[in-house]
Amino acid sequence: MENQFVQLTIQNHVGIVKLNRPEAGNAIHLEMAKELMDVAIFCSESEEIRAVVITGAGNKFSVGGDLRSFAEKGEQISSHLKSVTAYLHQAISYFTRMNKPFIGAVNGVAAGAGMSLVCACDMAYAAEHSKFVMAYNKIGLTPDGSGSYFLPRLVGMKRALELMYTNRPLDAKEASEWGIINHVVAGEQLFEVVLELAENLAKGPMNAYGETKKLFYHSQQETLESQMSKESVVLAERASSIEGKEGIAAFLEKRETDFLKERVTSK
Template structure:
């Protein structure tokens, strides 16, 4: 299953979702949100898939929302954001509720909706150079993408509020210490390690 913004491949019963806009840090626009929902539905329903991995193309997981595409909507930005988040939230709902493990392979920056998406995963493996930041209040938005639900359950309310209020950036090691990440691995071993785990779970 291949789209422009989100790519899905299946290997050994593992569905590999790749956010595929590396030229903009895999920023989420309306097309990517819609395609992610389609892929999430397919993964949740396909009997060929027993475990799912999500990662980003290039050297970033996802920098969050595509602010330039949002700004281009002008006076229609409010309704546009509602459309984007409707698709995004439906995608996350299918991924979280499917009867299959969801593993995040965070290969760089996970910001805004990218960090929220990582928090929604059952397990998260991160490369040594990965970074996590909520980033929402920098652009005057409240956290979406399930971040406000999952983050407090992972790190506790006080730490979650600190991350949301201050945009404090966590490196991979600190994200691991806070429980956002299960394991930190060398950059060049991230996908091999995650796929090995996913295949074990699929079996």
């Protein structure tokens, strides 16, 4: 895609999304938010893409919203922010709801909406020099980009409020201990490690990934019995799907699964 602020390349069935305003710390302004939404739609719909990695250009992941561009709107700042967040939130919704794994490669500071975006990833790996800070309350604002949804679910309510009220920054090790990221990786190895992970996942059962993701997210609002009922229905559907049949056959035949075969890519 010919975008200026959010670049997309495809490698071995992996969509690599790069936030591309390094001179501004990959701060999110209206144009970037819109491009991110367009890229998210493309990734969610593309049959070639089976996993998605998101990272930042330069030495930062994203410092969050572009406050300078917001302030320039003067009295129109409220309506402007509604436009920015409409695009940003739709992008996050597409990334989160798609069947494909959504993996963060956090290559530096993730602040504000940048940290919210990390929290929205299915998995996230971070370079050892990365920093994480919510930053909103420090300037009298409240979270966006799904931060108020995912952060309490990842770290618990008291820790989430601590991060919001105090603007305490977390280093990569602490972010891993708190459950915000999965693993800390040496900076020079980060993208290689994440890309290898994504390429391996891209060979897997994409539709099973998607159904698993739905089960996990919906479990927050279900009772034990209603969740187990959902599990029973989805498991039965998956067992009779083309992916399920391939997986079971491969297990019984003592061979590797091949979910990339044309006959296995449909539901």
